[in-house]
Amino acid sequence: MTLTARPTEATTVAHDRVFRHLRSRIMHGDLPPGQALTLRGIGKDYNVSMTPAREAARRLVAEGALTMSSSGRIATPELSNDRIEELAALRALLEVELASRALPRAHMALIERMQIINTAIADAVQRGDAVAYIRTNLEFHRTLYLRAQAPAMLAMAETVWLQMGPTMRALYGRLRRTEPPQFHRLILAALKAGDEPGLRLAVRSDVTQGLRMLAG
Amino acid sequence: MTLTARPTEATTVAHDRVFRHLRSRIMHGDLPPGQALTLRGIGKDYNVSMTPAREAARRLVAEGALTMSSSGRIATPELSNDRIEELAALRALLEVELASRALPRAHMALIERMQIINTAIADAVQRGDAVAYIRTNLEFHRTLYLRAQAPAMLAMAETVWLQMGPTMRALYGRLRRTEPPQFHRLILAALKAGDEPGLRLAVRSDVTQGLRMLAG
DNA sequence: GTTCTGAGATTGTGATCACATGGAGGTATG
DNA sequence: CATACCTCCATGTGATCACAATCTCAGAAC
The missing domain is CATH 1.20.120.530 (GntR ligand-binding domain-like)
Incomplete structure (x- = not known):
């Protein structure tokens, strides 16, 4: 957070890093439609706990990049x-x-x-x-x-x-x-x-x- | 954008209730521009801990309903x-x-x-x-x-x-x-x-x- | 009067835990 | 062979805590 030395890089907050990386992957078609994701899995991928993974997932759901089932499971959308x-x-x-x-x-x-x-x-x-x-x-x-x-x-x-x-x-x-x-x-x-x-x-x-x- | 809730059923999930209520208040002008909000304050208002308050805030930030300063403080947007x-x-x-x-x-x-x-x-x-x-x-x-x-x-x-x-x-x-x-x-x-x-x-x-x- | 400083209070962040729910897969029963 | 059921594991949720960053504001210095 305080590493303001790097000129090009904005925030180094964990959830934001996870969010941005996942967002980029989804936008560019790195994940197939209907691909299921888990909070613990995301956390493991980025070496963070569930908390930042959850926040990243929430933001992505809000943007329509991910869908949430009624039970809270998250996956990439399968569009009609x-x-x-x-x-x-x-x-x-x-x-x-x-x-x-x-x-x-x-x-x-x-x-x-x-x-x-x-x-x-x-x-x-x-x-x-x-x-x-x-x-x-x-x-x-x-x-x-x-x-x-x-x-x-x-x-x-x-x-x-x-x-x-x-x-x-x-x-x-x-x-x-x-x-x-x-x-x-x-x-x-x-x-x-x-x-x-x-x-x-x-x-x-x-x-x-x-x-x-x-x-x- | 919001979760597809079954018509008669109210979702029991805390963060969703907080999210929907706050979203409605913001959309309908219940809050003035630049109004600061805190996670603990939101939690207190809805009798939940910081966790659901944070998730609701994240979603609202993702939708542009709230802005986040570089230090993570959240407030309603003041539009140019x-x-x-x-x-x-x-x-x-x-x-x-x-x-x-x-x-x-x-x-x-x-x-x-x-x-x-x-x-x-x-x-x-x-x-x-x-x-x-x-x-x-x-x-x-x-x-x-x-x-x-x-x-x-x-x-x-x-x-x-x-x-x-x-x-x-x-x-x-x-x-x-x-x-x-x-x-x-x-x-x-x-x-x-x-x-x-x-x-x-x-x-x-x-x-x-x-x-x-x-x-x- | 204005500006600087520093200590205390406030706030967001991330980790961890207990818990309830739901799904998958195996087993029994027809 | 098909279907219903049941158990166990995986998963999301929410609370709590320690911590670091930041804001606030009173008081000192000029």
Whole structure:
């Protein structure tokens, strides 16, 4: 807690470390849907007692990253098709708005960074690395949305990503993707052209494409 | 977002009871912005130890209903004007969509229920009861949105309400409102007429009116 | 009057424990 | 062979405690 010497690291509190690490794993599809977790197990993984494990679990449940049965057992969520559709609609709503707000502030340096990330996505796809694919894909989006200067909106978008994390991984396995997302090129083109309607369409298409593959 | 409790059964779990009660108080403006809370104090209020109080507080922090300082102290949020604007924009985004989805399913019985709630809002306004005003106003909106069959989206809208709760109360004091929300009449009229564009506009106007008064 | 200091009180954190509940798996019974 | 039952282990819950960090505020120093 008092180790303020390290500049980049915030709090070193145990429950927060557990929370952040677990959150990242879930968001990036490191855990399959329906994966059961136990407080004692989490505690053992991170060398802490049940207390910090419980607090991390609580926060994750509150964010929808984990579900709790009536008896208190915790697991990653198994989403129904309706829920997946709804979350995709939420992504479309939120991310189109975020992209739109970021557009006036998206200069060339940002677009170039996004292009580099896009090549990393292609890498992950070629390696068939689902976790790396999800992580870099979200990084692509987050890089843009950070420019929107809308932290509450970005937090909501991340909450949606979090809820979809385990399912995204399962979906990736079914998609057998061989190429990077086609709509990323459209997003980058619209950004360069300052074309807002085009950007909105491209983002909406990108965030709902997985859904279309699921339904089709 | 909250646990799916069986309709008639009250959960006996302490931390959940604390969580729900505190959440309701915050959402409805029972606490002013910046109000500090302590775990031992919460525990005392609900006759429980620190443990359930901590868990409730964690969940509320995760939902944005409470903020945590770097030293772990918890308090209701004091929102900047930028943040208020952003949350209002989120309300507009989410609630316009929810209303739009509810429209095809909004039959006369629902509209009549909303009209009854609207008179309760007028009541609260006349009595100058801020908490009752906020609660009935949210009930008006929630009654409509429940018909949208979009639980994740509704949960997000509630999260926004939650974050604005304490500030809403403070705003209400400044507004010195004497009449019920004018746009509620437009919402009801659009519902009756099945007028989607009109409904979207009315909802958008309603959820951003407080903001306009703040800025103006 | 203002600022610094330091001691005491307050507060969050994490570990541990007793307890009740629920689930899994084996056994008996049809 | 299937199903009901029962026992034991695993798991979440809540209370309590020791501890460290932090806040508060009275009093001293300038």
